[in-house]
Amino acid sequence: MTTQTVKQLINGEFVESTTSEWIELTNPATQEVIAKVPQTTSDEINQAVAAAAEAFKTWRKTPINTRSRIFLKYQQLIRDNMDELAAMLTEEQGKTLADAKGDVFRGLEVVEHASGIGNLQQGAFIENVATGVDMYNIQQPLGVCAGITPFNFPAMIPLWMFPMAIATGNTFVLKPSEQNPMVTMRLVELALEAGIPKGVLNVVHGGKDTVDAICDHPDIKAISFVGSTAVGTHVYNRASQAGKRVQCMMGAKNHAVILPDANKEQCLNQLAGAAFGAAGQRCMALSVVILVGEAKNWVGDIVERAKKLVVAAGKDDKDLGPVISKAAKARVERLIQAGADEGAQVLLDGRGIKVEGFENGNFVGPTILDNVTTDMTCYKEEIFGPVLDIMYADSLDEAIAIINANPNGNGTAIFTQSGAAAHKFQQDIDVGQVGINLPIPVPLPMFSFTGSRASKLGDLGPYGKQAVQFYTQTKTVTARWFDDEASKGVNTTISLK
Numbered sequence: 001m002t003t004q005t006v007k008q009l010i011n012g013e014f015v016e017s018t019t020s021e022w023i024e025l026t027n028p029a030t031q032e033v034i035a036k037v038p039q040t041t042s043d044e045i046n047q048a049v050a051a052a053a054e055a056f057k058t059w060r061k062t063p064i065n066t067r068s069r070i071f072l073k074y075q076q077l078i079r080d081n082m083d084e085l086a087a088m089l090t091e092e093q094g095k096t097l098a099d100a101k102g103d104v105f106r107g108l109e110v111v112e113h114a115s116g117i118g119n120l121q122q123g124a125f126i127e128n129v130a131t132g133v134d135m136y137n138i139q140q141p142l143g144v145c146a147g148i149t150p151f152n153f154p155a156m157i158p159l160w161m162f163p164m165a166i167a168t169g170n171t172f173v174l175k176p177s178e179q180n181p182m183v184t185m186r187l188v189e190l191a192l193e194a195g196i197p198k199g200v201l202n203v204v205h206g207g208k209d210t211v212d213a214i215c216d217h218p219d220i221k222a223i224s225f226v227g228s229t230a231v232g233t234h235v236y237n238r239a240s241q242a243g244k245r246v247q248c249m250m251g252a253k254n255h256a257v258i259l260p261d262a263n264k265e266q267c268l269n270q271l272a273g274a275a276f277g278a279a280g281q282r283c284m285a286l287s288v289v290i291l292v293g294e295a296k297n298w299v300g301d302i303v304e305r306a307k308k309l310v311v312a313a314g315k316d317d318k319d320l321g322p323v324i325s326k327a328a329k330a331r332v333e334r335l336i337q338a339g340a341d342e343g344a345q346v347l348l349d350g351r352g353i354k355v356e357g358f359e360n361g362n363f364v365g366p367t368i369l370d371n372v373t374t375d376m377t378c379y380k381e382e383i384f385g386p387v388l389d390i391m392y393a394d395s396l397d398e399a400i401a402i403i404n405a406n407p408n409g410n411g412t413a414i415f416t417q418s419g420a421a422a423h424k425f426q427q428d429i430d431v432g433q434v435g436i437n438l439p440i441p442v443p444l445p446m447f448s449f450t451g452s453r454a455s456k457l458g459d460l461g462p463y464g465k466q467a468v469q470f471y472t473q474t475k476t477v478t479a480r481w482f483d484d485e486a487s488k489g490v491n492t493t494i495s496l497k
């Protein structure tokens with residue numbers, strides 16, 4: 001049986017690549033090869049960008065309500081196909097079916113938001129900034145924009161990008177993760193079915209070569225990147241150097257602070273879900289917990305909850321599935337060992353776990369490292385697996401100091417019943433997304449994703465109001481009409497009224 005190939009989308013056609021370089025796409029629960037992904041050739045990248053540049057000429061002038069209606073239809077198509085999308089996502093990514101639906105749903109919310117573009121892409125108008133003179137802004141699309149996405153949310157993150165870019169009047173070239181582009185491609189098919197015209201959305205594939213070509217291409221005006229800090233920094237530097245507008249959402253190390261007055265049941269349940277759910281492969285996973293004061297006595301309860309979580313193939317819809325690849329599993333296991341070697345106690349060890357019927361899967365069970373300190377490798381590196389580091393502090397101030405000294409600023413959470421403590425945390429913590437008695441505080445699209453410090457490069461977030469700014473250029477027009485004064489001779493001075 002021949003392995004199916006993932007197609008590219010160029011100028012409205014799903015086309016096979018002419019490349020000789022193919023990447024095998026495997027099911028993380030079985031290692032079974034599902035498909036082959038092309039390393040798109042540079043010629044094909046140029047074709048995709050050229051198609052997007054040509055389509056921009058008409059798309060930028062398409063009425064805003066026409067654009068908006070496409071996304072209204074698109075959101076319905078995503079809803080109608082939710083089960084199929086989730087099953088595809090689980091097969092190639094590994095997460096549980098319930099979590100896969102969550103992945104699609106979070107993206108769907110951005111599509112819903114994009115359908116309201118008529119209320120978002122508005123400028124300002126002031127009448128009479130001088131006698132008979134009006135001044136106004138218009139938010140104009142930039143041109144061809146590009147998106148580069150990671151493996152961990154193959155539905156949500158592409159949907160953070162192209163709906164907002166296209167709704168604002170741009171055309172787009174998407175480069176999905178080469179580790180799981182199939183659900184992304186199905187979402188792209190549905191986008192065309194919803195009415196996105198040919199050339200407005202294009203898809204190319206591959207790894208570093210494709211990313212570098214996107215960074216360098218003179219006809220691409222802006223890039224939205226989500227992925228690791230190392231690659232995001234490279235993309236930011238290279239694409240900025242080439243004169244592009246760039247935003248990069250990157251790696252993380254997210255701390256939960258537990259105060260002893262927290263509602264214990266709620267807090268520990270939420271912590272377990274946020275540390276180990278999606279096998280820890282969320283940029284907002286809570287991977288460090290700081291127990292303050294008497295909350296130190298809750299360690300045993302944390303371990304008990306983690307032990308109860310069931311690891312299984314994603315399609316069996318238990319608590320956590322496999323990590324994405326053999327290499328990812330080896331990395332997670334190496335970092336657990338580094339923790340043990342550097343003095344952390346391994347209270348729960350998920351290495352070597354066997355899932356019946358899926359002996360080849362990339363499984364790692366929930367793992368807990370205790371007495372972690374800030375100099376340990378397991379603290380300094382993002383593990384991106386189901387591993388929780390436990391640390392201790394005597395006071396809220398001390399916990400805040402630990403978090404603020406960590407370079408990352410993606411997410412954090414505090415668990416307490418004290419309004420005063422929560423308020424202090426909200427004010428003093430130097431992290432872009434803060435949860436109060438809530439473990440994964442990802443903003444809805446009425447806001448924007450606001451990770452900060454080393455977790456982000458660029459000023460603006462990838463969806464919501466900030467994305468409208470990111471994907472548009474503000475033009476200011478100053479207009480004089482019906483001005484009799486203008487005909488009364490030359491004025492060489494700056495107007496004083």
Ligand code: NAD
Nearest residue numbers: 149150151176177207208211227228231249250251252283
């Ligand atoms: P990654 O950086 O390995 O890959 C991201 C993209 O970059 C992919 O499309 C990949 O093909 C490309 N790429 C990989 N290596 C490259 C290289 N050397 N040069 C140029 N391009 C390259 O990230 P990943 O492993 O797919 O995703 C996990 C990472 O993404 C984690 O660090 C996670 O925290 C981060 N992430 C961040 C957010 C956020 O919003 N801050 C959201 C999701 C994931």
